[in-house]
Amino acid sequence: MDRRLNFNECIAICNFDYLPEGLEAKYNRYQPDHEPDLIPRAFLSELFEQYQIPEQTRQRLVRGVEAIEKDDALFHFTQFLVEELCSARNRCDETHYTNMTPGCMKQDGELYSFLLLLACVVPSMEMLRKRSVPLTYYEQIPHQPLKLQLEKLVLYGDAKVHDFPWVMNFYTCSIFLLDRFYFIPYRFGDPFTMFRHVHTQDVMALRHAGEEFRSDGQRNGINDVYDRQGCFTSEWLDNGELIMANRMNPMGFVERETTQIMKKEWEPVLQKGDTLLALHIPSGPGYTPDRLKNSMTMAVEFYDQYFPEFSIKGFWSASWLYDTRLSLILDNEKSNIVRVQRQFYNYPTLEGDGMLRHELFGDRNSDPVRSPGDFTTSLQKAAAEYMRTGARFNTLSMIVLKEEIKQIGSMPYIKGADMEEFHRTVDSHLREVCG
Incomplete structure (x- = not known):
């Protein structure tokens, strides 16, 4: 870009379906590092080999990354988001980051949220390396959600990120x-x-x-x-x-x-x-x-x-x-x-x-009193019996x-x-x- 777009210009071009509140002030403080790649290709290649990703899926992911990098406004804003996400948890930032899809990304837009999170892995690890945190503490952290995400993408073509705020903790190496x-x-x-x-x-x-x-x-x-x-x-x-x-x-x-x-x-x-x-x-x-x-x-x-x-x-x-x-x-x-x-x-x-119903009976809205089902554990049976009393x-x-x-x-x-x-x-x- 010949000049840096202001916040409103940038989001008008990107046309996201969702952006959390409060980003403008953070954007105005952002100092770009001018990295040429959103995701280092060597890192992508390592993932592809580690998880034996089929060629068709590899091409789809690379095409998605390149689509972001070739759009100056989207690339710039995505790099800003990466920096924010990587440091959000250590700042105890309560901003509700979740799935975001840019309307300007006409093809492979459904990949964007996953690629955004994937772009956080390398810089997050670098931040920890600079703190002298031993690699054993964080080397496998991003792979907790990453393995499941890639399996879903390969088997079903499904790129949607489930529970973005939770898995963000892992892609940004913020949780130990x-x-x-x-x-x-x-x-x-x-x-x-x-x-x-x-x-x-x-x-x-x-x-x-x-x-x-x-x-x-x-x-x-x-x-x-x-x-x-x-x-x-x-x-x-x-x-x-x-x-x-x-x-x-x-x-x-x-x-x-x-x-x-x-x-x-x-x-x-x-x-x-x-x-x-x-x-x-x-x-x-x-x-x-x-x-x-x-x-x-x-x-x-x-x-x-x-x-x-x-x-x-x-x-x-x-x-x-x-x-x-x-x-x-x-x-x-x-x-x-x-x-x-x-x-x-x-x-x-x-x-x-709701959490107990989900964990014990499989659904936050389940009703073990009206629909008893086949309880297999003593805790399920005892909890259902307690709820039958009206408690x-x-x-x-x-x-x-x-x-x-x-x-x-x-x-x-x-x-x-x-x-x-x-x-x-x-x-x-x-x-x-x-x-």
């Missing part, structure tokens, strides 16, 4: 498997503050004001279940010396009665904007407190060494596996699901039981502060009184007159 679990930086933003007692070192989380909860301490309206008579609204009063607010019981619910703490005795240890490591759970064996402890220990050491600019406060995650209602239907001594969730500071979210499961989130890693295995946050209060409170909204 450390022993049993995956980790990726995450900026904490939920409406509560965690405190630590200056003498006892106990941890307490207090919910911020203005949220409505059912009598069971879950958000009112979750799973479309309301508790209009028994609901309450969270409070927060700070008079300079003490804070009065609703405590989040680490068994995963908000307590109705407020708790008072003296500010000189409790220090804030987790607030909005702090950096955590998001923990993701791959399928397979080894979901145990010991493996959790080992993985978290490795993660803190890894990020301290290779990403020292992060001030990691601990860990965050959200899952159906953390729903403490599962402890009502599982053997609390033998179940790894229960044993692991007891190591967390669990708390309620606005997500209902519902939830997706909970969890926090583990890095100071408590060494205590994993001995329930660092949950006390006996918390479990007793949970049993008194759980499903209490079902005993109320619901609207």
Whole structure:
């Protein structure tokens, strides 16, 4: 290009069917590196050989890459997107990047999202190499989704990227498997503050004001279940010396009665904007407190060494596996699901039981009560039976502060009184007159 196109000129030419909001300011800051290729051909050749890609598919992919490179505006904008995607996760950028198709790409436009992600692999690896991260940590990371994507393309000609935001973590080498679990930086933003007692070192989380909860301490309206008579609204009063607010019981619910703490005795240890490591759970064996402890220990050491600019406060995650209602239907001594969730500071979210329905019954919208199906596991049967009572499961989130890693295995946050209060409170909204 003789001159750099401004943002509006560029997107008018490219004519994308979707672009996330907030790109213009990032585009205006972008400094092109003037790389001649979108994807190095040597890298493509290695992939083709590694996965034994048929000639027809090879030609299709190369044709798609060349189509992008020959369109000055599209090539320039794609290089900008690559730079943004490669650094987004480490910036904790919450921009919703997903499938994008440029209308200017008349042929092979369906390949664009895959090629965009594929173009992130080499520069992402180079960024890690410059940080002196050993190759063993990331060499195979992009191949997790890449292998399946290429198989789908070869067998069915299907180039669509499934779950772009998730697989983006792998193509950009932003997520790391450390022993049993995956980790990726995450900026904490939920409406509560965690405190630590200056003498006892106990941890307490207090919910911020203005949220409505059912009598069971879950958000009112979750799973479309309301508790209009028994609901309450969270409070927060700070008079300079003490804070009065609703405590989040680490068994995963908000307590109705407020708790008072003296500010000189409790220090804030987790607030909005702090950096955590998001923990993701791959399928397979080894979901145990010991493996959790080992993985978290490795993660803190890894990020301290290779990403020292992060001030990691601990860990965050959200899952159906953390729903403490599962402890009502599982053997609390033998179940790894229960044993692991007891190591967390669990708390309620606005997500209902769609994740559990998907994982246990194959569909987020499945109804194991009305359509029982052929349940093959004891957990499926127990969960369906529980739901027949009118009760519902939830997706909970969890926090583990890095100071408590060494205590994993001995329930660092949950006390006996918390479990007793949970049993008194759980499903209490079902005993109320619901609207």
